[in-house]
Structure formats: C-alpha cells, structure tokens
Amino acid sequence: MQPIQFEPDLCIRCETIDCLTKCQYVSFSGVEEARSEKLKINERRHSRVLEECLTCYACQEYCPYDNNPFYLLVERQEEMGILPAPKPIIEEQLRMMAPKGKIAPQAVTGVVVDMCAFPMLTGCIRGKLFEGAAPVTGMDLFCNIMWLHFAKNSTIRERVPRIIDNIMNCCLGDAPGREMVCFHDECYGTYTSVARAYGIDVPFTPVHLFDYINGRLNVLKDRIKPLNTKIAYQRPCSNRLVPETDKVLDAIFEKIGAERVPRVYDRENALCCGGVPRAQQRDELADSLVEKNIDDMLKTGAAYCVFNCPFCMATLANEVAEQGLMPILVSDLVQIALGE
Ligand code: SF4
Numbered sequence: 001m002q003p004i005q006f007e008p009d010l011c012i013r014c015e016t017i018d019c020l021t022k023c024q025y026v027s028f029s030g031v032e033e034a035r036s037e038k039l040k041i042n043e044r045r046h047s048r049v050l051e052e053c054l055t056c057y058a059c060q061e062y063c064p065y066d067n068n069p070f071y072l073l074v075e076r077q078e079e080m081g082i083l084p085a086p087k088p089i090i091e092e093q094l095r096m097m098a099p100k101g102k103i104a105p106q107a108v109t110g111v112v113v114d115m116c117a118f119p120m121l122t123g124c125i126r127g128k129l130f131e132g133a134a135p136v137t138g139m140d141l142f143c144n145i146m147w148l149h150f151a152k153n154s155t156i157r158e159r160v161p162r163i164i165d166n167i168m169n170c171c172l173g174d175a176p177g178r179e180m181v182c183f184h185d186e187c188y189g190t191y192t193s194v195a196r197a198y199g200i201d202v203p204f205t206p207v208h209l210f211d212y213i214n215g216r217l218n219v220l221k222d223r224i225k226p227l228n229t230k231i232a233y234q235r236p237c238s239n240r241l242v243p244e245t246d247k248v249l250d251a252i253f254e255k256i257g258a259e260r261v262p263r264v265y266d267r268e269n270a271l272c273c274g275g276v277p278r279a280q281q282r283d284e285l286a287d288s289l290v291e292k293n294i295d296d297m298l299k300t301g302a303a304y305c306v307f308n309c310p311f312c313m314a315t316l317a318n319e320v321a322e323q324g325l326m327p328i329l330v331s332d333l334v335q336i337a338l339g340e
C-alpha cells in the first residue's frame with residue numbers, strides 16, 4: 001500500500017499551522033496548541049482533532065504547501081479506529097455503495113460526461129450547452145470519495161482503481177488520454193487531487209464541469225441573455241480539493257450576468273451544508289449548519305441559491321425554497337441564460 005503523500009518536515013517548519021488554526025469546527029487556544037495537535041497526528045499519536053473533525057475537507061485547501069493534511073487525518077482515524085459515524089452506519093453504506101459489477105462496454109462517442117452515482121441527473125445533459133455529449137452513470141462509476149467522511153481510506157484505495165478500469169474499459173474505449181467531463185467535482189477531485197496523494201494512476205484526462213461550461217459559453221456567447229440577478233453560492237466540501245476551479249466559476253457567473261453576492265460563508269469560509277453530519281447521525285450539528293447557511297443567504301437579497309453538489313442541493317433545497325430562494329444547479333442556471 002502506498003502511503004499518503006506528505007512531508008513531515010514541512011509541518012515542523014510551518015509557522016502558521018493554517019490547516020488547524022483556520023478550522024471552523026475545532027478550536028485551539030493558539031498556534032502552539034494547533035502545532036502540538038498537528039504533530040501528534042503526524043506522529044501517529046492520539047489527537048482530539050481526530051475525534052472532533054467534521055470531515056469538511058477544508059484543511060486540504062488551507063495548507064499553503066499542499067501537504068495533504070486532511071487525507072493524512074483520515075488515514076490516522078482509520079488506523080486508530082476513530083470513526084466519525086457509528087460503525088453499523090458505515091458498514092451499511094459500504095454495502096449499499098459497493099460497485100455492482102454490472103457495467104458493460106458501451107460505444108460512447110462525443111464528449112463523455114461522468115454523472116457518477118446520480119442517474120437521476122442525466123436530464124441535465126441537454127440543449128446547446130451539452131450538444132453531442134453522452135452521460136454515463138451508475139454505481140460501477142461511483143467515484144468513492146465519500147469514504148473520506150467515514151475514515152475509510154482503505155475503501156478508496158480498493159475501489160477507485162476498479163472504477164478507473166470501468167471508466168477506461170466501458171466508457172472511454174480504452175483510449176488513454178481521452179477526456180472525460182466530471183459533472184460532480186467530487187469525481188474531478190478524486191481523479192486529480194486524491195489520485196495524486198494516494199498514488200493511483202489515472203490514464204484518462206479529467207475535465208472539471210466548470211472548465212467545460214466556461215469553454216462552451218465562449219462558443220455560445222451570442223446566445224447568452226444576461227440574467228442580471230443575484231445568486232448565493234453554496235460551495236461544497238469537494239471544491240476544497242480543487243480550489244483553483246472556483247475562479248472558473250466566477251468567470252461563468254460573470255458571463256451569464258449572475259452576481260455572486262458576498263456571503264459570510266462562501267469561498268475559503270464556506271460552511272458545510274449539514275448533509276455530512278446528518279449522515280453521520282450528528283443531527284444537532286447538522287441542524288445548526290443548515291440554519292447558519294440559510295440565515296447567511298437570506299441577508300444577501302439573492303434570488304437563487306446555486307449548488308454545484310447534488311448532495312448539498314438535496315440537503316438544503318427545500319429549506320431555501322421555503323425561504324423564497326430558488327435552488328438550482330450551476331448547469332441549469334447557465335441553461336436559463338442560454339434561453340433553454
Ligand atoms: S499540513 Fe500544511 S498547514 Fe498544516 S502544519 Fe503541515 S505544512 Fe502547515
């Protein structure tokens with residue numbers, strides 16, 4: 001087994017310990033206490049952070065040196081048997097979300113769009129925005145990144161290479177280097193950030209949905225009817241693994257005339273939607289996160305609440321709609337601007 005890519009000396013020399021001092025869910029008296037807890041994690045000693053972590057992924061983004069603090073934290077949780085959710089829940093999820101072994105080679109031409117385990121969203125692949133694109137989906141294509149929320153790095157190591165084989169053999173015609181658009185940025189995070197850190201080979205070229213949409217908007221610029229509206233964006237945990245794509249989203253919003261209103265809980269300060277603690281049976285925490293997010297959005301005067309992650313949308317859509325904001329996925333918002 002290849003260990004998580006991580007350089008202990010970088011942490012020893014680190015002055016700010018951003019990975020922990022910026023954490024929104026675990027508190028420290030100051031940098032020195034954060035340093036002490038971080039060194040415990042690195043040295044396989046018990047740290048309270050392993051118990052208190054919400055698994056929000058944010059420390060991956062906070063570390064200025066890309067030293068993979070969150071992937072390492074998950075590794076230590078699993079090694080020490082510190083589970084963020086009750087064991088029966090994790091075991092049930094492991095069974096439910098396992099590859100089914102039912103995928104067969106398909107003749108997929110044009111732009112392949114990976115819909116991961118969201119077959120109900122294949123209807124999003126429509127109109128000029130996705131002209132000529134072919135969605136692929138199913139449990140045999142599930143990216144498996146969710147195990148980061150359940151202290152199961154071993155499942156990521158076991159299942160992701162199988163899924164990559166399925167993608168190559170069944171969707172991409174076994175053509176190395178062929179592009180695949182990831183509709184969900186969890187998939188893009190898996191095939192870029194996770195794969196690099198865990199030493200998993202990815203023979204195809206993952207394309208982030210935002211890069212695909214941004215490119216299409218250049219082609220379709222004459223069709224854009226600016227929305228001239230305010231939107232509140234709910235940034236998902238998975239985007240912490242690929243923060244460079246957040247700037248591309250800004251470019252998309254600018255092109256379609258959607259003003260991303262400043263929220264307290266956006267960008268680096270984004271707050272978990274509440275879905276993960278709910279799945280971990282931490283209901284009180286989940287309720288408070290939902291409330292904080294909604295209150296924060298309502299202060300902005302936005303007309304839409306825009307989601308990138310279908311799981312965040314499932315968690316918050318009803319609540320935001322009840323408060324008068326229209327919940328919508330990025331691609332659907334872009335399609336409105338294209339008159340579709
Ligand atoms: S993981 Fe990054 S931010 Fe955290 S102590 Fe190490 S180098 Fe510093």
Ligand code: SF4
Nearest residue numbers: 023053054056057059
């Ligand atoms: S994953 Fe989130 S909650 Fe856990 S230590 Fe990192 S920043 Fe804090």
